[in-house]
Amino acid sequence: MILRHGAGGWDGVPETRYKDEPGTWEGVSRRVLTEGLPCRFEARCFELAPGGFTSFERHRHVHFVLVLAGRGKVRLGDEWHPVGPMDVVLVGPDQPHRFLNDGLETMRILCVVDRDRDRDRPVLIDPDSAPGASNE
Amino acid sequence: MILRHGAGGWDGVPETRYKDEPGTWEGVSRRVLTEGLPCRFEARCFELAPGGFTSFERHRHVHFVLVLAGRGKVRLGDEWHPVGPMDVVLVGPDQPHRFLNDGLETMRILCVVDRDRDRDRPVLIDPDSAPGASNE
Numbered sequence: 001m002i003l004r005h006g007a008g009g010w011d012g013v014p015e016t017r018y019k020d021e022p023g024t025w026e027g028v029s030r031r032v033l034t035e036g037l038p039c040r041f042e043a044r045c046f047e048l049a050p051g052g053f054t055s056f057e058r059h060r061h062v063h064f065v066l067v068l069a070g071r072g073k074v075r076l077g078d079e080w081h082p083v084g085p086m087d088v089v090l091v092g093p094d095q096p097h098r099f100l101n102d103g104l105e106t107m108r109i110l111c112v113v114d115r116d117r118d119r120d121r122p123v124l125i126d127p128d129s130a131p132g133a134s135n136e
Numbered sequence: 137m138i139l140r141h142g143a144g145g146w147d148g149v150p151e152t153r154y155k156d157e158p159g160t161w162e163g164v165s166r167r168v169l170t171e172g173l174p175c176r177f178e179a180r181c182f183e184l185a186p187g188g189f190t191s192f193e194r195h196r197h198v199h200f201v202l203v204l205a206g207r208g209k210v211r212l213g214d215e216w217h218p219v220g221p222m223d224v225v226l227v228g229p230d231q232p233h234r235f236l237n238d239g240l241e242t243m244r245i246l247c248v249v250d251r252d253r254d255r256d257r258p259v260l261i262d263p264d265s266a267p268g269a270s271n272e
Contacts, residue, residue: 002210005222033224039198040250041177064170064179066246068204068222074138086141086204088169110202112248114176 003033010045018046019055024124027052027101033110043112048072048101056098057122061114063091065099070107073100075127096125139169146181154182155191160260163188163237169246179248184208184237192234193258197250199227201235206243209236232261 003010009031018028027049034043045068046054056075065074071084075098076091083089091097101107139146145167154164163185170179181204182190192211201210207220211234212227219225227233237243 001212001226001228002217002219003224003226005224010222010224033202034200034226037198037200037226038229039177039200040252041175041200041248043200043202043248062173062175064173064175064177064248066169066179076137081138083138086146088139088141088146090137090139090170090173092137093174110246112177112179112200116176 025055042115046109048107053100056125056127058094058096059122060093060120061117064112065089066110068108070105071103072107161191178251182245184243189236192261192263194230194232195258196229196256197253200248201225202246204244206241207239208243
């Protein structure tokens with residue numbers, strides 16, 4: 001099956017809500033690209049509008065992230081790293097992370113995760129706290 | 137961890153042999169982008185030189201493929217489909233498939249698969265046979 005990409009995203013792939021918890025993220029859309037595919041992973045595309053950012057969070061499962069378009073920054077623990085097209089970010093187990101689009105264009109990232117992560121919900125972290133500390 | 141992308145690929149990511157079986161494929165390089173990541177999937181980048189093509193094969197495990205650069209065609213069963221940047225190809229279980237770069241630039245595709253597929257080796261297919269028939 002081909003999912004063609006055009007100006008509005010991928011044919012037949014709905015945009016879904018990125019997260020609940022308003023205020024902890026901004027300007028992020030989410031599209032699941034592996035719906036119905038019998039496999040042990042999920043591939044999602046997140047688009048960050050200029051100024052947008054994802055939750056600062058940690059969890060046991062890892063992320064494989066590939067920057068598809070735009071430029072921005074990723075926070076890993078207490079360090080920020082600039083990233084651009086084709087850069088890969090490997091987020092390790094329990095590593096606090098956040099993506100930020102500090103550019104002028106949409107930032108598009110592909111994020112692949114293990115499908116089975118029901119017992120491993122993300123834990124939000126206070127961005128001003130020491131890395132690894134949670135706000136629970 | 138960040139794997140930065142430059143002219144020669146990703147920092148610290150070696151190019152590996154795509155396949156054995158010479159003659160069944162041509163002009164394809166392979167890079168594994170999830171080496172050491174504790175997860176149930178593998179993300180690989182394949183680059184097809186102009187005129188290059190992957191094996192025509194089938195297997196139980198599925199592929200999530202995202203075209204990152206260049207243009208080409210994918211054969212799914214008995215049908216060829218043109219594909220370009222950001223198009224997604226979902227290859228289903230036992231679906232015969234081959235990628236071909238019939239353009240003038242390098243074609244780069246990301247292919248994600250389940251990590252555990254040791255008991256599910258690809259079966260080469262005679263490209264001139266009916267789809268689904270193998271050459272075993």
